[in-house]
Amino acid sequence: MPASPCARTPRADSAPGLWRRMACWLYEGLLLCGVVFIAGYLFGALSQTRNALDNRHALQAFLFVVFGIYFTWFWARGQTLAQKTWRIRVLDRAGNPPTQVRALLRYVLSWLWFLPPLAVAAPFSLSGEEAAVAVLGWVALWAVLSRFHPQRQFWHDALAGTRLVRCEIPKK
Template sequence: MNATAPMPAPPAGLARRFAAFVYEGVLLFAVLFFACFLYVVLTRQKDALFGLPGYVFAFAVPAAYFLYFWTRTGQTLALKTWHLRVVDRHGQPLRLGRALARYVFSWLWVLPGLSLWMVGLRGGLLAAGLAGWMLIYLLTARLHPQRQLPHDLLAGSRVITQLPQRP
């Protein structure tokens, strides 16, 4: 698709996407809490998610959650609530490969901010650094004509507004 071709649906606004992101975080916390509880109980660990298998599990649970919804309907509960849908560049549902790429690239939201933890920042400074990075990341979409975030550009996906149909 060339840059002058009309888009099949309007791109979602940044405020709506950020609101869905925050809501998604709350829902994902619940999903991860339950899944990690089961993991710790079933593996009889004394330290929650200790070691590489635990980290892989904590990475895989959200991956399964997002891949399931993005490839089926293009909407998680948070996206559905905010009338958003994830589609490919042509407005079609994501296939598994593109959805996986989007999930991996979406870690760009937090990994640079979390790298501050590795250099020794803790507490309020770490929170401020993470929030600052996420704000910068969100604002990069202002530079793109369709207001796409870097992970969507890299994965070939888009977030569109899909308001409910009136009867």
């Protein structure tokens, strides 16, 4: 199967706009529902779990690994399905798709979107609604902080040595 036209013509000189990146982020979350469904079904079948609360922490660890495989595999090839839709590519500093190690590092660092508010919510026994507000507030703050990066990249990308670039589909 030939590579997408976007794969051949990244606009390495500019990051996608924040609204485009966040729309891609939300779409990625929607697509992950299918990954969660299949992985959850597989986990339940293999572990013979009958109640959703049984083996909850093992399921969370399993999903963490599945998400890591999903993102590392796609990012090492340059883009996920959501990024193809929104014409965004992940590149390393040299302008190439990241290696699997760098993609895995990006995955681990991308948890900075969620872990700080969850770490704060746990000791204070926040309710579900309060924790959701904390997470959404942190996500908004983390996204806006990209405005302070010289190339307007998310900070987990800067730490991982990757960057998001716009892709232009060539005109015929």
